[in-house]
Amino acid sequence: MEGEVSESCVESLLAEIVLVVGHQFSERYTMDRPRFTDNLEAIKFICKDFWSELFKKQIDNLKTNHRGTFVLQDNRFRWLAHMSIDPSVQASGNIQDPSAMAENKSTQATGMHLYFPCGIIRRALSNLGIACAVSADISNLPACSFVIRIKA
Amino acid sequence: MIVCVAVVGHQNNPLYIQSFTKADDSLKLHHIVHCSLDVVDERVNNPKKSGLIINETFLGLLNPTENYKVYGYLTNTKVKFILVTTDLEVRDADARVFFGRFHTAYVNAVSNPFHIPGKKITSRKFAERVSTIVKSFGLSSSS
Numbered sequence: 374m375e376g377e378v379s380e381s382c383v384e385s386l387l388a389e390i391v392l393v394v395g396h397q398f399s400e401r402y403t404m405d406r407p408r409f410t411d412n413l414e415a416i417k418f419i420c421k422d423f424w425s426e427l428f429k430k431q432i433d434n435l436k437t438n439h440r441g442t443f444v445l446q447d448n449r450f451r452w453l454a455h456m457s458i459d460p461s462v463q464a465s466g467n468i469q470d471p472s473a474m475a476e477n478k479s480t481q482a483t484g485m486h487l488y489f490p491c492g493i494i495r496r497a498l499s500n501l502g503i504a505c506a507v508s509a510d511i512s513n514l515p516a517c518s519f520v521i522r523i524k525a
Numbered sequence: 526m527i528v529c530v531a532v533v534g535h536q537n538n539p540l541y542i543q544s545f546t547k548a549d550d551s552l553k554l555h556h557i558v559h560c561s562l563d564v565v566d567e568r569v570n571n572p573k574k575s576g577l578i579i580n581e582t583f584l585g586l587l588n589p590t591e592n593y594k595v596y597g598y599l600t601n602t603k604v605k606f607i608l609v610t611t612d613l614e615v616r617d618a619d620a621r622v623f624f625g626r627f628h629t630a631y632v633n634a635v636s637n638p639f640h641i642p643g644k645k646i647t648s649r650k651f652a653e654r655v656s657t658i659v660k661s662f663g664l665s666s667s668s
Contacts, residue, residue, distance in 0.1 A: 393638070393641070393642060396635070396642040397636045400600075400602055400632050400635050400636070401632050401636060403600065404600075404632050407581060407582060408581070408601050409601060500535075500602045500603075501601060501602060502535075
C-alpha cells in the first residue's frame with residue numbers, strides 16, 4: 374500500500390527537527406575553532422569540517438560568483454548514493470504516460486530526501502550569523518549540488 | 526573566587542545565569558553581566574581599537590568594576606559566556622582553561638534532545654558540571 378505524503382507536509386514535519394539538529398551540529402563542530410572572519414570562511418568550514426563530520430568526506434567542488442551565491446558539489450552524496458531512479462518499474466494501469474509520471478514521482482520522492490540536509494546547512498549557517506537559502510540539484514545522481522544564496 | 530557565570534544567547538537573551546555567593550546580591554550580579562554584554566559587542570565590532578585578534582574566541586578581561594573582574598568568551602555561534610570573579614590575581618591562562626571546559630559542558634547541554642534552542646538551559650547535570658568546573662577553577666589558581 375502506497376502512502377501519499379505531500380511535500381508541504383514533509384517540509385513542516387522536518388522543519389522542527391532540522392531546527393534543533395542543525396543548531397546542535399553547528400554548536401558542536403565549531404567548538405574548538407577560532408571565530409570566522411567572513412562568509413567565505415564559514416562556507417569553507419561547511420565544505421570541509423561540517424561535511425566530513427556528517428558525510429565522512431569533503432565537498433568535491435566549490436564555486437562562487439562572489440556576489441553571495443555558492444555552489445557546493447558533492448560527487449557522491451552519501452545519503453542518496455543507494456537511491457535508484459528507475460522509471461520503468463512504477464507504472465500503473467490507467468495513466469496515459471506511465472514512465473513520465475513515475476519518473477516525476479520518484480524524482481519528487483528523492484527531492485524530499487534532500488529537505489533534511491538542505492535544512493541542516495541553512496540552520497548551521499544561520500547559527501553562524503549568515504542568513505541564506507539552500508536548495509539542491511539532483512540532475513545527475515549520485516552527484517549532488519547544493520546552492521547557497523546568501524541574503525544580503 | 527568566582528561569583529557568577531552566565532551564558533547569553535545570540536540576541537542577548539540569557540540562557541543560563543548562576544551565582545555562587547551566599548549573599549543575596551544576585552540582582553547586582555545580573556546587572557554586571559548585562560553591562561558587560563555591551564563591552565563584548567564593542568570589542569567585537571571594533572577589533573582594531575581594542576587590540577584584539579579578530580578571530581579569537583577568548584575576549585579577555587572586559588571591565589574591572591569595583592571589586593569584580595569580568596571575563597568574556599564568544600563562540601562561533603554568537604553565544605557569549607561571562608565570568609565574574611572577585612579574585613584579584615586571576616591569570617588569563619586560568620580563565621581560558623575555564624572557558625574551554627565551560628564550552629564543552631555547554632555543547633553537551635545543548636545536544637540534549639529535550640533542550641530547545643533559544644530557551645534557557647534547565648539541565649541539572651549542566652548545573653552540576655558547572656559547579657565542578659567553578660570549584661576546580663578556584664583550586665588551580667591558588668596552587
